[in-house]
Amino acid sequence: MENEKLLEIMKNRRTVRNFLAKPVDEASLNRIIEALTLPPSGAGLLPYGTVVVRDPEMKQKIREGAQKVEIEYYERLTGRLKDKFDKMGVNSEKPFLTDAPVLLIIAxxxxxxxxxxxxxxAIGYIVLAIENEGLGSVTYTPSDFSFIMDLLKIPDxxxxxxxxxxxxxxNKKPPKKSRPEGRIYYEECKE
Ligand SMILES: Cc1cc2nc3c(=O)[nH]c(=O)nc-3n(C[C@H](O)[C@H](O)[C@H](O)COP(=O)(O)O)c2cc1C
Structure with missing residues (x-):
């Protein structure tokens, strides 16, 4: 059963867009951040930086900046992706940016x-580390990140x-089941 532990974490990790007001404890946050230092990376250089934001005022500014670009993005969106987002209830409102106690911006x-x-x-590692702490997250990728550069003083x-x-x-969706249609081929590709 020990061998199944990582698979269990992977199956239980589901995207979370609704958060409780309960704070994230320092030890959990430190373990999550440590996970960013452990993945393999090109020449072992860990070519990314992470800004940890907990200040409510900054989270509010980030939410406002994100929603501004998302309003334009969702207005332009058509077709299957739009239908999919409508079904998922994903729109230009991003309450999770102020509801979650911590935001991690990875660049x-x-x-x-x-x-x-x-x-x-590294993002793959950290989402599993977050799950392992009993916490949740969404890999939020705004359509345009320019608003965050000045806000967080991120170099170009x-x-x-x-x-x-x-x-x-x-709230959380049920764990995933393994999907046999995962396009795994042995010895040669059979596409
Ligand atoms: C590269 C990437 C970008 C994503 N961008 C967004 C996003 O901008 N907003 C959002 O709400 N979810 C985003 N997601 C979350 C996906 O919608 C989610 O992972 C997918 O619906 C599968 O659900 P699961 O994470 O519960 O398995 C993103 C996921 C990935 C991997």
Whole structure:
């Protein structure tokens, strides 16, 4: 059963967009942040930086900035993606940016090799670390990140990839089941 532990964490991790007001304790946050230092990365350079935001006023500014760009994005959106978002209840309102006690903004350092691949690998690690603490998150990727550069004083060489709100889930979807249609082929691709 020990061997199944990581798979259990992966199955239980579901996107959380509704958070309780309950604070995230320091030890949990530190373990989550530590997970960012452990993934493999191009030349071992960990080519990304993370800003931890807990200040309610800053979270409010981030929410306002994000919603501004999202209003324009959702107005332009048509077709299948729009239908899908409508079904999911995803729209330009981003309450999780102020409801979650912590926001983690992860940005790739474009002056380092393999920055994009390494940054997303680290995001994969951190979402599992968040789940492991009994917390939840959504890999929120606004359509345009420019608003956050000045707000958080991020130097130009960094390109933000995600805002991860972190907090205790107010509700959560059921665990995932393994999907046999996962396009795994042995010896050669059979597409
Ligand atoms: C690269 C990436 C970008 C995403 N961007 C958003 C986003 O901007 N807003 C959002 O609400 N969810 C976003 N998601 C979450 C997905 O909608 C979610 O992972 C998907 O519906 C599957 O649900 P699950 O995470 O519970 O397995 C993103 C996920 C990934 C991996």
């Amino acid at each position: 790739g350092d474009t002056e380092k090799p393999y920055w994009l691949e390494s940054t997303w690998l 060489r960094f390109v933000p990839q995600v805002i991860l709100p972190v907090g205790y889930p107010a």
